[in-house]
Amino acid sequence: MTMKVSRRGFLASASAAVLVLGVRPDGALAAGETDAMLNPFVKVASDGQVTGIVKHFEKGQGPATGLSTLIAEELGVSIEQITYEFAPSNPEIYANTFFGGFQGTGGSTAMANSFMQYRQAGAAARELLIKAAADAWGVDASGLKIVEGIVTGGGKTAPIGDFVAAASTMEAPADPPLTPPSEWRLIGNPDVRRLDSPIKTNGKAMFAMDLHLPNQMVAVISRAPSRGGLVAGFDDSACSEVKGFIRAATLPNKAGVAVYAEDTWAAFQARDLLSVDWDMSAAETRSSDEIKSEIMAALDEAPTYNVSKTDHAATKSAVDGAETVVEQTFYFPLLAHAPMEPLNCTIEANADGGVTLHDGCQAPTGPHMALSQIFELPMEKVRINTMLAGGSFGRRATPDADYQVEAALAFVITDRKRPVKLVWSREDDMRSGYYRPAVGHRVRVGLTGGKIVGWDHHVAGQSIMKGTAFEAMAVRDGIDHSSVEGTADGPYQIPGMFVGLTDTPKATSTLWWRSVGHTHTAYVMEVMMDQAAKAASADPVEFRLAYLSGEGDDQKRKANVLRLVAEKANWGNAPEGRYQGVAVHKSFGTYVAEIAEISGNPDDGIVIENVTCVVDCGIPVNPDVIKAQMEGGIGYGIGHVMRDQITLAGGEVEQYNFPDYEPLRISDIRGIDVHIVKSEAAPSGVGEPGTPPSAPALANAIAAASGVMVASLPMEEEGVYFA
Amino acid sequence: MAISLKLNGNPTTVEAEPGTPLLWVIRDELKLTGTKFGCGVASCGACTVHVDGEPTRSCQTYIEDVEGAEITTIEAMEDTKVGAAVQQAWVEMDVVQCGYCQSGQIMSAVGLLTENPKPSVDDIHDYMHGNACRCATYQRIRAAIQRASDILEA
Ligand code: FES
Ligand code: FES
Numbered sequence: 001m002t003m004k005v006s007r008r009g010f011l012a013s014a015s016a017a018v019l020v021l022g023v024r025p026d027g028a029l030a031a032g033e034t035d036a037m038l039n040p041f042v043k044v045a046s047d048g049q050v051t052g053i054v055k056h057f058e059k060g061q062g063p064a065t066g067l068s069t070l071i072a073e074e075l076g077v078s079i080e081q082i083t084y085e086f087a088p089s090n091p092e093i094y095a096n097t098f099f100g101g102f103q104g105t106g107g108s109t110a111m112a113n114s115f116m117q118y119r120q121a122g123a124a125a126r127e128l129l130i131k132a133a134a135d136a137w138g139v140d141a142s143g144l145k146i147v148e149g150i151v152t153g154g155g156k157t158a159p160i161g162d163f164v165a166a167a168s169t170m171e172a173p174a175d176p177p178l179t180p181p182s183e184w185r186l187i188g189n190p191d192v193r194r195l196d197s198p199i200k201t202n203g204k205a206m207f208a209m210d211l212h213l214p215n216q217m218v219a220v221i222s223r224a225p226s227r228g229g230l231v232a233g234f235d236d237s238a239c240s241e242v243k244g245f246i247r248a249a250t251l252p253n254k255a256g257v258a259v260y261a262e263d264t265w266a267a268f269q270a271r272d273l274l275s276v277d278w279d280m281s282a283a284e285t286r287s288s289d290e291i292k293s294e295i296m297a298a299l300d301e302a303p304t305y306n307v308s309k310t311d312h313a314a315t316k317s318a319v320d321g322a323e324t325v326v327e328q329t330f331y332f333p334l335l336a337h338a339p340m341e342p343l344n345c346t347i348e349a350n351a352d353g354g355v356t357l358h359d360g361c362q363a364p365t366g367p368h369m370a371l372s373q374i375f376e377l378p379m380e381k382v383r384i385n386t387m388l389a390g391g392s393f394g395r396r397a398t399p400d401a402d403y404q405v406e407a408a409l410a411f412v413i414t415d416r417k418r419p420v421k422l423v424w425s426r427e428d429d430m431r432s433g434y435y436r437p438a439v440g441h442r443v444r445v446g447l448t449g450g451k452i453v454g455w456d457h458h459v460a461g462q463s464i465m466k467g468t469a470f471e472a473m474a475v476r477d478g479i480d481h482s483s484v485e486g487t488a489d490g491p492y493q494i495p496g497m498f499v500g501l502t503d504t505p506k507a508t509s510t511l512w513w514r515s516v517g518h519t520h521t522a523y524v525m526e527v528m529m530d531q532a533a534k535a536a537s538a539d540p541v542e543f544r545l546a547y548l549s550g551e552g553d554d555q556k557r558k559a560n561v562l563r564l565v566a567e568k569a570n571w572g573n574a575p576e577g578r579y580q581g582v583a584v585h586k587s588f589g590t591y592v593a594e595i596a597e598i599s600g601n602p603d604d605g606i607v608i609e610n611v612t613c614v615v616d617c618g619i620p621v622n623p624d625v626i627k628a629q630m631e632g633g634i635g636y637g638i639g640h641v642m643r644d645q646i647t648l649a650g651g652e653v654e655q656y657n658f659p660d661y662e663p664l665r666i667s668d669i670r671g672i673d674v675h676i677v678k679s680e681a682a683p684s685g686v687g688e689p690g691t692p693p694s695a696p697a698l699a700n701a702i703a704a705a706s707g708v709m710v711a712s713l714p715m716e717e718e719g720v721y722f723a
Numbered sequence: 724m725a726i727s728l729k730l731n732g733n734p735t736t737v738e739a740e741p742g743t744p745l746l747w748v749i750r751d752e753l754k755l756t757g758t759k760f761g762c763g764v765a766s767c768g769a770c771t772v773h774v775d776g777e778p779t780r781s782c783q784t785y786i787e788d789v790e791g792a793e794i795t796t797i798e799a800m801e802d803t804k805v806g807a808a809v810q811q812a813w814v815e816m817d818v819v820q821c822g823y824c825q826s827g828q829i830m831s832a833v834g835l836l837t838e839n840p841k842p843s844v845d846d847i848h849d850y851m852h853g854n855a856c857r858c859a860t861y862q863r864i865r866a867a868i869q870r871a872s873d874i875l876e877a
Binding site for chain 2 (some may be wrong): 198391519624635665667
């Protein structure tokens with residue numbers, strides 16, 4: 001990905017001198033701020049304050065620090081001299097360059113798609129300020145540089161703020177040179193701290209949930225007990241007992257009844273007293289057991305789609321003719337995302353007839369378009385104020401902008417004089433949500449002479465993309481790639497590999513969940529690799545390396561993290577009473593290998609003593625953020641396979657709150673060590689790739705300790721207990 | 724009903740219906756939003772405040788039960804010795820990710836270190852068990868509590 005610097009323009013700021021730099025719709029870097037078509041990435045105020053305009057939302061994964069690091073590096077300021085703001089919704093300017101014209105965060109792309117763009121924006125700002133200083137001092141610009149926010153050279157020094165006014169009357173220089181990696185101070189520096197740590201430590205951070213607009217109402221929604229139910233009528237006579245209750249009204253799409261109140265607690269209480277008649281004629285009625293049976297039955301039939309585009313009959317006969325066959329059927333349940341901040345957002349009317357959405361907004365373009373339709377407003381009259389998000393794991397970006405639409409519907413039926421803050425409770429989140437789909441896999445691996453000769457792999461499950469606005473883009477030849485990513489497309493060179501796919505009917509809304517298809521494909525691939533190694537009486541690391549021996553970069557990088565993790569974890573030499581399991585997986589362009597070390601046994605309780613992780617994500621921009629994302633990704637993956645699942649009875653979700661969906665707790669993983677591979681490759685993502693290998697590494701360690709190979713999740717359902 | 728209490732050292736009178744959780748009085752009426760709503764059922768710890776010095780889940784504490792009590796929230800932690808040490812350790816180690824659970828984590832960590840200035844890893848695990856972090860920052864929470872303990876000892 002490159003950005004052409006073909007045209008530059010300048011617009012003087014009217015009053016306070018503020019130099020604003022950005023990229024125009026045509027891809028050109030531009031400076032200025034009076035033309036609405038110019039969308040800035042860098043702001044420099046006359047007091048020298050630098051602000052990075054961050055186009056990705058911050059749910060903890062680090063882009064506020066990461067994109068600011070890129071600007072600060074090029075501009076010549078320290079990390080302490082830059083602050084950040086979140087960009088408005090304007091896909092013409094702030095699109096994710098990997099998502100076409102769509103502004104949004106996902107697929108672990110924030111750093112990868114911004115790396116050149118934000119460095120160029122910082123470099124352009126630097127060149128302008130230097131040029132202004134050179135003119136002021138009557139010296140040659142080539143002798144000047146900016147160090148820690150001070151322009152230096154020609155025997156003079158002055159803070160950058162002194163030149164903002166002059167810079168904003170000049171034309172930007174062409175093709176601003178980028179700082180060579182050998183001179184990087186901040187990129188790759190493990191001492192760079194998160195910019196959002198202080199406010200998230202002293203209570204001052206403002207999440208969308210913390211917004212209290214003057215005169216706002218809080219709306220909570222009474223939703224159908226199972227997916228597809230519609231409001232037939234309601235009785236709110238008991239609600240008026242609640243002080244602060246305002247009124248109740250059916251949402252225009254009949255998906256629920258909105259209960260409006262003066263504050264959150266009053267809204268929750270009034271909702272408890274509301275009685276709703278539901279038309280459940282089109283509602284989901286199946287149970288989890290039926291869903292599982294459907295998936296298992298699909299695995300018994302031939303797959304609908306040939307994912308690997310290989311000859312299934314040839315694979316079958318290779319497996320059938322092998323000396324040894326290892327066969328296993330896997331099942332993965334529905335999972336909730338359960339971000340710590342329950343979903344919420346606020347909508348208010350603006351003086352110009354438009355509306356503003358205040359939201360921890362993951363993918364602004366979706367809600368932007370939805371709100372423009374609902375309010376029948378042109379796009380420019382709908383504004384989105386992106387606020388900090390208390391986690392997401394995929395939940396805040398849905399193809400139908402579900403909760404933002406819900407808020408818009410709750411607002412559109414009022415007189416629009418009072419802002420409406422939509423609040424979900426934890427129960428709403430757990431029961432009315434979107435889920436990682438339920439999926440089954442069946443794999444038969446044939447081995448002869450200790451080598452794989454055929455790998456017959458069938459995936460059956462609920463598609464994420466089909467039936468959504470993303471279907472046309474994401475589904476090819478009927479195949480939803482997100483159902484099978486991480487199987488046939490991985491770096492392993494597996495002889496005689498066939499992967500097939502069958503879609504099964506959805507019973508809930510399905511959604512990407514931290515690492516999407518890799519949540520289950522990595523588990524299956526890596527558990528089967530271990531089982532195959534066992535059948536071949538081979539060391540699991542050596543066995544895998546045999547399928548990564550190719551000369552391709554893909555094989556080399558995956559092999560490298562695997563070798564390194566074995567070294568770092570002292571593979572094969574676990575202390576007495578401890579057992580190790582390994583897994584390695586590439587997702588979102590990033591290679592991660594992990595070794596879980598456990599003690600105990602499945603009956604009395606397993607203790608996860610340590611997880612060692614090696615990650616290759618290309619140039620590590622913020623090494624400490626990368627480590628944190630690996631730690632978090634490992635915890636997220638392991639926490640869910642230990643004991644979590646969403647189940648349905650008669651179509652209704654059976655879980656209500658955290659006690660029924662027990663989160664990972666502090667004592668569950670006793671230690672995590674993360675090592676980052678030095679790399680000059682383009683940066684790839686880190687938000688998701690730590691998750692996929694964590695669960696199979698644990699499963700393989702449990703198998704090593706006890707011989708119990710867990711093929712159906714969660715583990716505690718299968719009689720594997722944790723101390 | 725009118726309830727008098729001391730909030731972060733200031734005598735405060737609030738107007739709330741009996742049965743209202745302290746959490747919602749703090750957040751919606753007093754507009755101190757550092758204290759978070761995560762579950763409402765005392766199973767995540769995001770809403771932890773100190774009631775007369777004791778870490779308490781404010782989502783399950785009725786307002787009428789804290790009449791006359793001294794309530795301390797995250798906003799006042801920097802003014803206390805233990806609170807300041809914990810916050811310093813938290814920032815040094817960049818514990819936070821999304822940050823939504825962290826006020827509660829810090830309120831519990833301050834409770835722990837006030838009671839037990841040199842906690843073992845097991846002590847930390849026991850005391851912090853009720854504070855969930857969906858971002859799984861536990862590795863750093865554990866280390867930062869130990870670091871804060873060192874800061875306080877120094
Ligand atoms: S909100 Fe009080 S413990 Fe979760
Ligand atoms: S930092 Fe996100 S929940 Fe703890």
